[in-house]
Amino acid sequence: MNMQSSAPYAAMVLVQLSYGGSNILMKIALEKGLNQLVFVVYRHIIAMILLAPFAFVIERKQRPPLSLSVMIKIFVLSSLGTTIHLNVYYAGLAYTSPTVASALSNVIPSLTFIMAVLLGMEKVKTESPRGWSKMLGTAICVSGSLVFTFWKGGYLFKSFENRPLINIYSTKGSSGEYRHAKENWIKGAALILTSHVAWSAWLILQAVVYKVYPARLSLTTLICFFASIQSSFLALCFARTPAIWKLDWNVQLLTIIYCVRASEITI
Template identity: 95%
Template sequence: MKTILSSETMDIPDGVKIKINARIIEVEGPRGKLTRNFKHLNLDFQLIKDEEGKRKLKIDAWFGSRKTSAAIRTALSHVENLITGVTKGYRYKMRFVYAHFPINASIANSNTAIEIRNFLGEKKVRKVDMLEGVSIVRSEKVKDELVLDGNDIELVSRSAALINQKCHVKNKDIRKFLDGIYVSEKGTVVEEDKLVGILIVGGHYGFLLGRSKAEKQEIRNGTTIHLNVYYAGLAYTSPTVASALSNVIPSLTFIMAVLLGMEKVKTESPRGWAKMLGTSICISGSLVFTFWKGGYLFKSFENRALINIYSTKGSAGEHRHAKENWIKGSALILTSHVAWSAWLILQAIVYKVYPARLSLNTLICFFASIQSSFLALFFARTTAIWKLDWNVQLLTIIYCGVVNSALGYYLQTWCISHKGPVFVAMFSPLLVVIVGLFSAFAFAERLHLGSLIGTGLIVVGLYCVLWGKRQDNSAAQKPDEGRGLADGEALEISINDYPLTNPDTSGRK
């Protein structure tokens, strides 16, 4: 059955130009220009505008059949791919899989070719040239991963197929020899613009807008609410309380990652139970620490504080350690750590798009400083509060900015990139010991029985979670270590861990 006229249209996004020359379509955008020839299809292409003035591409087919209608949809799909290519680009990621001989690869000819060596122990060098407009690099974040970028999805996918075919196993049992280079992820160079809004404590973070690496990453409200709520809670408690409660961050981050589908828990494995049990113990310890002081108060090493951080009335910290103030301060600090855990989830997303650690930390501190200044204009309207004297207060501000925010954040992200987030998080309980000893000598702090019990539960829960996470990492890395595989054993490709960092908790306002 013939159809007299079949027509379909598609919207043309802003910033994209389309030119039609007979059946040759030329699409131009921010990333370049692409052309596709549809001369083999009996279709008519034309540019139109609707009633609202929006540009559209219209494709007509006269006296066609159902196959002709399908050809219209195919042509539209090709044009959509061209538009995506000139606006966002295409990115394919490929992973090395080997169980016998480690695959070695080097990039040649200015990121336009790859040389593969030691495949199945062979001395032969396998060279693959990328198609025109496709670049290839080694991943900086993931071991044994290749990243192919280009504007034309056809050329990018064909280049990936050439690499895959070059590592094809021949004359061997494919049940045992699964070695090769396989496509593990398909996406775009510029991620989809996504609005990530998380409302915590009356609107925690504004939004994060994903951009390309070349563009400036826009980061708003990164650590502003966390630090302001944290310092407010610190005024009602002590540095020891703040450092102890900071150990709940891995458990809180784990819960949020599970709820958002970024972390999977295998209940049938011991490591899955360890993470769930550790999270429960850690959260229980934080609640004990917050709401139960215990009946016994330990003596301090010093009768008089070397640095008075409270007031001149009464003994050191006496009026601050009232039950209502203790609960209020601990609750505020715990709330700030919930906010920080949410920020870690967002940071994992941002780091995929913008992996420059130093620039990312600089932007975080820059926007946080601007937003904190605006908050201070509302809550600190007297000029006396803004005055800085040459005393410990000024030294603390400089120390927090230079050592904690600048040097500390950079070293933390560097350690994560080399040793992983679990290795960094394992040292967080040392913060409780160091701060507790320093507070006992410098501030004459006195610890409660409930504080010690809650701290113990938090540390035990933390190491349970870290042990489970460590087992996950070990299981995921086993295929990359070159171990042999038994018949029928599944070979998994591991996914990167999201960064798990502790916030700066050593400064005082």
């Protein structure tokens, strides 16, 4: 395998590593008092400011005009893939661990496949091995996610759960075991799975929108723009305390900066 053919695989590994790091940092920041609504607002405002100059310069000639229909589609795209997905996802992350959050992301391809089949965008050929492998893989992924959601037994690596390497956000219970401050496994996993449904719908709609607006950087900038407006509206309703909007040189600010960079990698 040469360097050119292996580049996409290396990029996929880099993306997964960035997601894993963002889950860990976000969990720490949430336990340190970072409000998820405020985080989403700051993340997309900063991302929009960083991306806008590149989009303007690079895609100045190839950017198609914006019609009302396209803007509505981008607005819905922002609602699914950012406003709904991220806020519900981080609400679930507050109740569970970064390990579970990362593991549950494996259900996204299966959910996307199921939605595409239901919408008639993809057909399953039951007479071919490829079709059977898709159905089998989907069943395994969905079943595994359900096991993660409703499992009530012990943990496979219990020693790591009792004594985590990063103990910033853990508290010690009466039994002497380390527990997450707001741990609620079922609620957290259910919220994360719900967010992945919105993310899968975003993936499908993104393919539709890209056909009518094939300017990748400009599209991402517009998504960040609408997401910042939507999240700001939610924050004004549910995060009115001025103190939670204050940014200091701490793990909360590091998390915002890191997640902005991680989102740029995945573009």
